[in-house]
Amino acid sequence: MRMCSLWFALLAAGAVAAARAATFERHVPADPRGEVDVSNVSGAIDITGWDKPEVYVKADTRSDSTKVEVTSERGHVSIRVIGHEGGISLFGGLIGSGGAARLHVEVPRGSELDVSAVSADVTSRGMLGTQRLQSVSGDITADVSGVDADVKSVSGDIQLRGNAQPGHFHVSSVSGDVSLQNSAGDLDATTTSGEISADLSPAGSVRLHTTSGDLTVTGRVGSGGTVEAQTVSGDATVRAGAQNGYEYEVRTFSGDIDDCFGKPAERTSRYGPGKSLMGRLGSGGARLRINTLSGDVSLCDH
């Protein structure tokens, strides 16, 4: 019987490839203000911004059958981890899948960054360009500068650190905590059962929404800025001043209101439990609105 030795070569090659962890490295030239997409299903994604006009990728994979595909075309660099499965559609985009890899990527810090992950933590440091970071169950930790950042997770926590430059931040998690520190500008943050902590100076247009988690807002509201904070059953703590003061309106159905302005909360109903607190601090250039169903509210300008 004619021996088909190819089966054996394939077996041996595939067997070794399937079994052994591997390290992948690649440098590609990149536009200093180009686009960089990174996707990985599981493992980790660590992004660092640098000043070189190139992208460096180092990946540690669990097996040789996990491939890292790096393409560079017309100012767009794409990095995908691909296993033996096909693509996964995530948040409206398609990413590679199947393999597990720990990705370390260095990109021009002015790049527009787009990162997608399923069960991978995402870390981004030193980036100055627009960022879109998404993970299903991984945590996201990122430096955000004075540009747009759109960060989304289903169950992971989101921690963002700004550089005091104003930007536009849209942050969403279903059950994770959301934190934005040392930042400025506009923020729209929502989580259902996580906590929200926001520190902005100055705050522009800020909308914070959580159902059962606590809210904490600190910093300074800019002139003409608005801060709207709502939680159904969590507590809300606002320690924010404003250069020209603000108008404030606090409402809770069954919680308590505490403030440092010396003005007592009023009952909204003779028979029901509701309370409200309304007033103006300074000339009132900005606006503060806080609503809760059953949570307590604490408001002060320092």
Next chain:
Amino acid sequence: MISAAQSDRIDWEAALVQRARNGDMRAFERLYREHIGRIYGLCLRLTRDPAAAEDCAQETFINAWRGLKNFETRSAFGTWLHRIAVNVALARRRRPAWTVEPLPDAEEPEEPEWTLDTPVEVSEIEAAVGALPDGARDVLVLCGIYGYSHGEASEMLGVAEGTCKAQLHRARALLRRKLYPEGSP
């Protein structure tokens, strides 16, 4: 006792199986992606031919799709797929898979896991396994590589458990002779 992670995985897979049973092709694709590596590996070792292994793997999933209604969700889906793959691989052989083999003269005690005398290159051991006669190779692949018990392997292969044990013993002897032609180092 299974771990919490294994339990989560079983529940997750059971949900996919249920959806596939209801005609959800995408759920079935997820199951395919999850198991194709093992099924193809098994097919390749049993058929020793890449093209035949591809056909074997496809036939396995086609038969699985058709037989989903008969699958008992309490069992492991992967094991069920393996049974189908073994049936498909055996059915492809033009001659009967098993010829009557004499039992070895002396029985050696069963080793739970056969450790080689010295480290051997993967390519060499795979070639040696592939060179075994069909019956011996089938049992060695299922028991020695994939970890099935004699009872499970005999059920998959449709032979008596005693025959399965004898074939495994024979396979090991042949393999040792192939890997160490001048005796143990």
Next chain:
Amino acid sequence: MSEPHSPQPAARKVTSLRDLPLEIAPPRDLWPELERRLVAGGAGRRRWPQLPALRPRYFAAAAGLVAAVGVGILIGRGLLPSVGGDIATHPTASLVVPASFISDPRYLRDRAELLKSLNARLAELPPQSRQKVLASLATIHQSMRDIQAALGREPGNALLQELLVDTYQDEMRVLTTVQEASAGSGET
């Protein structure tokens, strides 16, 4: 046996058959052909029906407006319904709160579609995420019940109306997030 022709991979040595890998990736993706054969055999649906693209913010705003109008009308008529009634027999039935007082048919249809596929979508999430999403949905629905109970006592309370509308928006956000985050097919 003749020696293999293709280049040998870097040598790796093992001391047991159990060290040999169990998984070997086929040289090519077999799914496209497999799927064709399954479909040709009349097997199942090819893909999930594609829902129209949802624009969460627009949708939430529209839902909020409609919800507000709906609640306002029903309050005016003194017809605010209580939670309960025709909860569908659905694996997450205990989490489903009928939006019976929101009258916009498009919102009701899209919400129903999202709830119908919720179990399937949740099954595709990692287990830990799945549990957290279920817990979040339970939190939202409990909040809806709490707010509605409070509205029953104070139907004219603007804060409660606003909280209820926002909570429905929150539910839609979670459902669409799960929809978007669930794994799709191999289209590469």
